[in-house]
Amino acid sequence: MKQKRILLITIGMVFVLLTGTLLYAILRDDDSYRYFTGLGEKISVAPDDSEIAFSYFLDGKESVYTANINGKDVKQITKSTNRHDRHPAYSPDGKKIVYLSENPNGIQSLQVINQDGSGERQLTDSEFHVTDGIFSQDGNTIFFVAVEAEEFKKGEESREGFDLFSIKADGSHMKKLTDADHFSMNHLFLSPDGQTINFSEFDREKERVYSYSLEEGIVNEKTSILPEEIANAQSFYEPQLSPDGRSLAFTDVLKESQDSSLFKYELFLLDLETQDMERLTNLKKAVTSPVFFHNENKIAFLENTNWSTEPAEYRLMMIDTVTHDIEAVELDAPPSAGDNWFIQMLDRAVNSLTLAILYVLSMSLLSVYLLHYTGKAYLPSIISFLIAIITFVASFVVAAMINPWYGMGLGALAAGIFGCSIIIVLFIFIYKLLVK
Numbered sequence: 001m002k003q004k005r006i007l008l009i010t011i012g013m014v015f016v017l018l019t020g021t022l023l024y025a026i027l028r029d030d031d032s033y034r035y036f037t038g039l040g041e042k043i044s045v046a047p048d049d050s051e052i053a054f055s056y057f058l059d060g061k062e063s064v065y066t067a068n069i070n071g072k073d074v075k076q077i078t079k080s081t082n083r084h085d086r087h088p089a090y091s092p093d094g095k096k097i098v099y100l101s102e103n104p105n106g107i108q109s110l111q112v113i114n115q116d117g118s119g120e121r122q123l124t125d126s127e128f129h130v131t132d133g134i135f136s137q138d139g140n141t142i143f144f145v146a147v148e149a150e151e152f153k154k155g156e157e158s159r160e161g162f163d164l165f166s167i168k169a170d171g172s173h174m175k176k177l178t179d180a181d182h183f184s185m186n187h188l189f190l191s192p193d194g195q196t197i198n199f200s201e202f203d204r205e206k207e208r209v210y211s212y213s214l215e216e217g218i219v220n221e222k223t224s225i226l227p228e229e230i231a232n233a234q235s236f237y238e239p240q241l242s243p244d245g246r247s248l249a250f251t252d253v254l255k256e257s258q259d260s261s262l263f264k265y266e267l268f269l270l271d272l273e274t275q276d277m278e279r280l281t282n283l284k285k286a287v288t289s290p291v292f293f294h295n296e297n298k299i300a301f302l303e304n305t306n307w308s309t310e311p312a313e314y315r316l317m318m319i320d321t322v323t324h325d326i327e328a329v330e331l332d333a334p335p336s337a338g339d340n341w342f343i344q345m346l347d348r349a350v351n352s353l354t355l356a357i358l359y360v361l362s363m364s365l366l367s368v369y370l371l372h373y374t375g376k377a378y379l380p381s382i383i384s385f386l387i388a389i390i391t392f393v394a395s396f397v398v399a400a401m402i403n404p405w406y407g408m409g410l411g412a413l414a415a416g417i418f419g420c421s422i423i424i425v426l427f428i429f430i431y432k433l434l435v436k
Contacts, residue, residue: 004373011365018358025350032310034060035429037336039314042087045069045300046094046115049293052300053077053088053097060335064088064099066115069317071331077117085111087132090137095154096169098133098142107149111144112169123171131162132186137194139416141166143177145185145199164197164212172310177212178219187238191225192245198223206235227275235278237265242292246272247321249290249299262308267301269321280319281326286316297321352416360420360427367428371435377428384421387412 040055040062049069056065056076062084067074076081077097078085084102091097095115100108103126110123110130124130125143129152133144143166145173151160161181186200197212209231211223222228225248226240239250248270267281267290280299281287286307291300299321302314316329363380371377392414399407 004369006371007365007372011362011369014358014362014365018362021350021355021358023356024346028347028350029163031059031060033062035336035340035347036060036311039188039302039316039331039333040086040310041302041312041314043291043300043302043316044089044097045291045293046090047092047294048094050296050305052316053090054331055084055086055088055099056333057311058329058334061339062086064097064113065333066097067331067333069329071329074332074334075117077113078120089134090115091135092137093139094231096135096139098135100130100133107152110142110144110146110167121171123167124174128165132188132199134188134190135169136166137190140169142169143188143197145188145299164199176218180219189239189241191241192243196224198225198239198241199334200236200239209236209239212381217321225271225272228322230270230277237412238288238290239290243294246252247292249274249292251287251290254284264307267299269299276420280321280324324355356416356420360423363424364427365418367424368431371432377432378425381421381424381428384417384424390419391417 006348011165015240022396030064031054036057037059038057040057042055046052051066051068053064053066055062061081063076063080064078065074065076077088078099078101080101082104086100086102088097088099096112098110098112101111101122102108105126107126108130109125109128110133111120112123113120124144124146126149128146129149130144130146133142135142141384143164145162147162148160161183162185163179164177164185165174166177183204184200184202188197188199190197191211195214196246197214199210199212200207202208202212208221209223209226211220211225212218213220219358221383223231225245226236233330235252236250237252239248241248250266250268251265254266255433259385264284265286265288266283267287268277268279270277283303287301288305289302290358293300297320298318300316303317304312305315306313316331317326318329319326363384366380367377370379391410395407395414397407397411398410
C-alpha cells in the first residue's frame with residue numbers, strides 16, 4: 001500500500017506540474033523582446049556623418065537613441081513608457097528625427113522629434129498603421145507608408161493594402177498620394193533631386209524597386225534609376241540610394257543558400273553608371289538596414305549575429321565601399337538592469353520540449369500504476385492516440401472555418417502528441433518485459 005500511495009502522489013505531482021506549465025505557456029506574453037536588451041532593426045546616419053540614430057531595447061523597452069559615429073556619447077531621445085519607439089530617420093538638416101511608435105495594440109503611429117529629444121509631436125493617430133517614413137528634401141514634409149489600422153488587424157483576411165501618404169512636419173495637411181492598395185511598400189528613399197520617392201515591393205516573385213513621381217502623381221513600375229535588364233533579373237531587399245545618386249546599396253539572398261532552409265543575406269553595391277555589381281560582405285548571416293554616409297565612401301549596416309532566432313541580436317557595422325574594410329562599432333549603450341533574471345529563466349524552461357517530457361512522464365507513470373493495479377497498462381497510450389487524432393481533425397476544421405495558421409498550429413500539436421504516444425507505448429512495452 002505504501003508503494004501505491006507513493007506512486008499516486010508522484011503521478012499527482014507530475015500532473016500538477018504539467019498543468020501549471022501548460023497554463024503558464026498559454027497565458028504568458030509570447031513577445032520574445034519583453035526582457036530584451038540590444039539594438040533594434042533600423043539605423044540612420046546624420047547628414048554631417050557625425051552621429052547615428054537607432055532604436056535600442058533596454059529590458060524590453062524600445063526607445064530611439066543617438067550616438068557619435070564611433071559609438072560613444074549614447075543619448076536616449078524618446079522616453080515612452082508603454083510604447084515601442086523605432087525606425088528613426090534624420091531630416092536633411094539633421095535637426096529632427098522622424099520615427100515610428102507602436103502602441104500596446106501593435107499599431108504604429110508616425111512621430112517627429114527634435115534631435116536633442118525636445119518637441120516631440122505625434123503626426124498620425126490610431127486610425128492608421130504606419131510602416132515607414134522619411135523627410136522630403138526641404139525637410140518640411142514627411143512621406144510615409146500606411147494602411148488603415150482596422151484592415152491591418154485583419155491580417156491576411158484584409159482586402160486593403162498599403163499606400164503612400166504625405167504630411168507636413170507640423171502635423172498639418174495630410175494627403176493620400178496613392179490609392180493602389182499595394183501588397184507591400186518598404187524602404188522609402190528619395191531621388192537626389194527630391195522629386196521621386198522610391199520604394200521596394202514584393203511582386204510575389206522578386207523584391208522590385210518602384211517609384212512615385214511627385215510631379216506626375218503616379219507610380220512607375222519601371223523605376224528610372226535601374227536598367228530594365230537588371231531590374232528584372234535581380235531582387236533588391238532594403239535598397240538605398242547613395243547621396244550622389246550613383247550607387248544603390250541593397251541586400252540579397254546568397255545563391256548558395258537558396259536551396260537551404262535558412263537564407264543568408266549579404267550586402268551588395270550596384271554602380272548605376274557602369275552597371276557593375278559587387279558583393280561587399282561575406283558574413284554568412286543576415287545583413288540588414290544599409291545606410292550610406294553622406295561625405296565618405298562608407299556604408300553603415302546591421303549584422304544579425306543569431307540569424308534567424310528571436311530576439312534578433314544586431315551588431316553595428318561599417319564598411320568602406322572602396323577598400324571593403326569592415327569595422328564593428330561597439331555602442332556605449334546602457335546595460336540591462338538584470339531585474340528579470342528569474343522570469344527569464346522560467347521562460348526558457350517552459351518550452352515545447354519541457355511540456356513533451358512532462359506529458360510523457362505523467363502518462364508513463366499512469367501506465368505503470370494501471371499495469372500493477374488494474375492490468376490496463378495501455379489505456380493511457382490509447383487515450384493519448386485518441387487526443388492526437390481529435391486534435392488532427394480539429395486542425396482541418398479550424399483551418400477551414402477560422403484561420404489557416406491556427407489550423408497549422410493544431411496540426412503541429414497533433415504530430416507532437418502522436419510522437420509522445422509512441423514513446424509511451426514503447427516505454428510500457430519495455431517496462432513490462434523488465435518487470436517479468
